[in-house]
Amino acid sequence: MERELLLLGILRRQQMHGYQLIEFIDQNLGTCTDLKKPTAYFLLEKMTQKGWITFEQNQSGNRPLRRVYRLTPAGEQAYQELLRAVLRTYTPAPFPADIGLAFLDQLDPAEARELLEAQMKNMQEYQEVLHTAPAHPGTAHWMIEHQITHLKNEIAWLQKIIHRLEYTSANSAED
Amino acid sequence: MERELLLLGILRRQQMHGYQLIEFIDQNLGTCTDLKKPTAYFLLEKMTQKGWITFEQNQSGNRPLRRVYRLTPAGEQAYQELLRAVLRTYTPAPFPADIGLAFLDQLDPAEARELLEAQMKNMQEYQEVLHTAPAHPGTAHWMIEHQITHLKNEIAWLQKIIHRLEYTSANSAED
């Protein structure tokens, strides 16, 4: 649903062909979404069938035909509705690593600590990627800012957990 | 992957039959995962085929047969590996609403604000659900604490955005 919104929102601002669209998302929003090539083409096809977008064939030089997509009135309406639906809704974020947390007490505290520090390193690497993301016009930049804020909070949380682990470890002889 | 870990981790502590397992997850971890009945049965079947778990038939009264599952040595090893893999890995969380954020400037600021406040209300309701979650033994409770912390941060973020929107709105005449 939000993927369709993304495509519609971009096409609404500027008509594009599929390849261009995918490249644009990859370069500009790659840190916030991961829309794979076949998924994008599939969604474009689906939205064409739903009558939300149309395309004109277009050729530059002797290159393969391009399908340049733009919104239909129905697509515009779908965009308006999807946008509101997405903004109204809160979707709890899944944290796969939390299931690991639940069983953390089954591990030797030293090893648990090593593992969590490895996870933290991954977070920090991702943090650097986020900070090198290109600037965006308008509120699009808020998306990246959200990611950055979130990641900072996650790192703080992990540090807290690691700290607790040390405390637990120090007391483990008494249990 | 983390769903398999969850099932293995629970069965490792105490052998159970499917229905019991599903009920347990629903009641105790319902706020952190949403493992549906058919998915659970499917995973139990799959892990049986992989040789990670076995079951014994068991009947209480004239009730339907129960399959009481427990880990095999291979399952124990899988558990150990999955646990470490999950703890080592950082998986960026997807935020569907962020795609809405990117197009927020396409809306009338007053409406944008209403929508975000609706989202906030959803968050606050979820927050209350989390606070009524039952206490958990060991580190399992950290999972819920993480959710609570995360949600608090998300609410703070949304408030910031709403505040910015007001500012933008006040200045919009100049743009």
Place this chain on the structure above:
DNA sequence: GGGCGCATGTAATGAGTTACATGATTGA
């Protein structure tokens, strides 16, 4: 005796991914 709870599933569907297919052009 009628509905809810126990206990197990199957079937159909959908969303998304990976890997593969095609064929032309441009640059080293």
Place this chain on the structure above:
DNA sequence: TCAATCATGTAACTCATTACATGCGCCC
């Protein structure tokens, strides 16, 4: 001439969900 890029897709697969199917026991 050989690889990368442009531009489009298809096929097979995984994972999870919804809806449906079954049948007994227990309680009102």
